[in-house]
Amino acid sequence: MIIKPRIKGFVCITSHPTGCLENVRQQAECASKLEFAEGSGPKKVLVIGASTGYGLASRISAAFANHAQTLGVSFERDPKEEKPGSPGFYNVKAFQKLSAEKGLIAEDVFGDAFSNECKDEVVKKAKEMGGGFDLVIYSLASPRRTDPSDGNVYRACLKPVGMIYKNKTLDTDRGEVKEVSIDPANDSEIADTEKVMGGEDWELWTQRLLDEGLLAKGCINLAYSYVGPEVTWPIYRNGTIGRAKAHLEMVGHRLHKSMQGACSGQAYVSVNKAVVTQASSAIPVVPLYVSMLFKVMRELGTHEGCIEQTNRLFLDRLYGPNASLDLDEAGRIRLDDWEMADQVQQKIKDLWPQVDSANLHTLTNFEEYQKEFLKLFGFGLDGVDYDKEVDPVHPF
Numbered sequence: 001m002i003i004k005p006r007i008k009g010f011v012c013i014t015s016h017p018t019g020c021l022e023n024v025r026q027q028a029e030c031a032s033k034l035e036f037a038e039g040s041g042p043k044k045v046l047v048i049g050a051s052t053g054y055g056l057a058s059r060i061s062a063a064f065a066n067h068a069q070t071l072g073v074s075f076e077r078d079p080k081e082e083k084p085g086s087p088g089f090y091n092v093k094a095f096q097k098l099s100a101e102k103g104l105i106a107e108d109v110f111g112d113a114f115s116n117e118c119k120d121e122v123v124k125k126a127k128e129m130g131g132g133f134d135l136v137i138y139s140l141a142s143p144r145r146t147d148p149s150d151g152n153v154y155r156a157c158l159k160p161v162g163m164i165y166k167n168k169t170l171d172t173d174r175g176e177v178k179e180v181s182i183d184p185a186n187d188s189e190i191a192d193t194e195k196v197m198g199g200e201d202w203e204l205w206t207q208r209l210l211d212e213g214l215l216a217k218g219c220i221n222l223a224y225s226y227v228g229p230e231v232t233w234p235i236y237r238n239g240t241i242g243r244a245k246a247h248l249e250m251v252g253h254r255l256h257k258s259m260q261g262a263c264s265g266q267a268y269v270s271v272n273k274a275v276v277t278q279a280s281s282a283i284p285v286v287p288l289y290v291s292m293l294f295k296v297m298r299e300l301g302t303h304e305g306c307i308e309q310t311n312r313l314f315l316d317r318l319y320g321p322n323a324s325l326d327l328d329e330a331g332r333i334r335l336d337d338w339e340m341a342d343q344v345q346q347k348i349k350d351l352w353p354q355v356d357s358a359n360l361h362t363l364t365n366f367e368e369y370q371k372e373f374l375k376l377f378g379f380g381l382d383g384v385d386y387d388k389e390v391d392p393v394h395p396f
Contacts, residue, residue: 002389003084005379010172010281012377016386017079017395019378020090021097026381027060027307028098034065034311041066041319042135044216046126048073048113048205050095051088052376053277054224055139057306059095061314062135069105069129073113073122075142079392087377090395097396105129113140114201116148123212132216136209138202138223141279145196148204156196158283159185160239167231168355170288172281172373175366176357180284185240197244199223199251206255210262219265220318221255223248227271227336229345231352232285241283253331268325270317270333272309276372288355289348291364293339296347298365302338305372309335 006014045062049055050072062068074092079085092108099106107125111118126133144155159165162184169180185193194200202223209215225245228236236242252269259265274293280286297303304312313335317325328334338344355363374380 001082001392002387003392004386005374005377007173010287011278012374012379014377015084015087015090016378016384016390017084017090017093017392018388018390019375019381019384019386020087021094021378021396022381022384023375023378024056024060024091024094025098027057028064030307031061031064031311034061034315036066036315036319037321041314042068042220044068044129044133045070045135045137046073046122046133046209047071047137047139049137049139049141050074050108051076051092053139053141053275053279054272054306054310055137056091056095057310058137058139058313060307061310063095063099063104063106064102065311065314066319067102067104068135070099071107071109071122071126071129073109073111073118075112076110081393084392090378093396112146113205114142114145114148119205119208123208123214126214127212131212131214133209133214134216134219136206136215136219136221138205138221140201141277142196145201147195154192154195156193156244157185157189157240158235159183159189160234161185161190161243163234165234165239167234167285168288168352169284170291170360170366172287172370175360177288177355177360178357182235182284190240190243193240194244194247197241198247199249200247202248203251203255206259206267210258215259215263215265217264219259219263221259221265221267222270222333223252223268225249225269225271225332226274227340228274229289229340229348231348232283232289235285236283249330249332256331268327268331268333270313270335272335273304273339274336275306275309276369276376278376281373287369288364291360291366291369292348292351292355293344294368295363295365296344297338298368300344302341302344304338
C-alpha cells in the first residue's frame with residue numbers, strides 16, 4: 001500500500017515504516033560519532049518506554065555510541081494488512097534491524113509497562129540476558145494507567161490548579177494563533193494525574209529490579225521530566241502535570257537512597273529540553289512555545305533534538321572524561337540548561353505578546369515544528385520515496 005500522512009488534531013493516524021527506519025538510522029549515525037574512554041559508558045541498559053522520543057534516543061545513544069546490550073519495553077499497535085502499525089512499532093523494528101547489522105544485542109518486550117505481567121516478562125528476559133543493568137531509563141508517557149494492585153483505571157489530564165487558565169495557543173492544523181481557556185482541575189483529577197504520571201510506577205519497577213538482583217553495582221537509574229518556562233507554568237509546572245512531576249522528583253530522592261544502600265547505585269530525575277513529541281503536541285501553549293524556541297535556539301546555534309540531548313547527557317553528565325552531573329538545588333540533572341538560558345527566554349518573552357496568525361511564520365519556526373511532527377510518524381524524511389508501495393506488516 002502507499003501510505004500518506006492523515007492528521008487529526010494533534011495526532012497523525014498513519015505512519016510510514018520506511019520513514020521510521022530512516023529516522024532511526026539518522027539518529028544511530030549521530031550517536032555513533034560519540035566516543036567514550038575505554039571501559040566507560042553503559043554496557044547493559046533497560047529502557048522502559050523505548051519506542052519514541054527520549055526513551056528511543058537514549059537506547060540509540062547507548063547502543064550505537066557504546067555497543068551496549070539493550071532491553072526495551074514498549075506498548076505499541078501492531079500493523080495489519082490494510083492498516084499501518086504505530087510509529088513506535090516501526091521504530092522498535094528499525095532499531096532491531098540496525099542493531100543486528102552491527103552485531104548488537106537488542107531484546108524487546110511489548111506490553112503495558114504498568115502491569116505486573118509486563119514486569120514479570122522483563123525480569124525473565126533480563127535474566128536470560130545475564131542481568132546486571134548498569135543504566136535504567138524510565139521514559140513513559142501515557143494518558144492512563146491501570147493500577148496493578150487493585151485494577152482501577154486512572155486517567156491523566158492537562159489542567160491548571162486553583163485557577164482558570166487563559167493564554168495564547170496554536171492550532172497546529174490551521175496554523176492559527178488563538179486564545180485558549182481551561183477550567184481548573186478538581187482534587188480527583190489532580191490525584192489521578194499523579195497516579196499516571198507521578199513516580200509510583202518508577203518506584204515499583206526499581207524495587208522489582210532490586211529484589212530480583214538485576215541492577216549492577218553503581219547502576220544509574222534515570223526518569224525523564226520537564227520544567228519549562230514561566231509562560232507554560234500555569235498549564236504545566238503549576239498544573240496537574242507539574243504536581244505529578246513533583247511526585248516523581250520526591251520518589252527519585254527516595255530511590256536514590258535505597259539504591260545507594262542496595263547496589264551503590266544512583267537515581268535521578270533528568271529535566272530535558274522541550275522537543276516535538278506526541279505527548280507535548282497535546283499540551284495547550286506548548287506547540288507555540290516550541291515553535292518560538294526552535295527559531296531562537298537555531299539563531300543562537302544551540303538547538304538540540306532528542307538524540308543530541310541524550311548524546312550530551314551521556315558525554316557531559318554521565319560517562320565522558322570530563323562528565324559532571326551538575327545537579328540543581330533540587331537534585332535534578334538539568335539538560336534544559338541551554339533552553340532556559342536567560343538569553344533564550346528573554347527573546348521568547350519579547351516575542352510572545354507580538355505573535356499572531358499573520359506573523360506566525362516570521363516570528364516563529366512553525367515550519368520546522370510541522371516537519372518535526374511529521375518525522376515522528378516517518379514522514380518528510382529525505383531519501384524516502386513516499387510514492388512507493390510498502391508492506392505495512394513486513395516492511396523491511
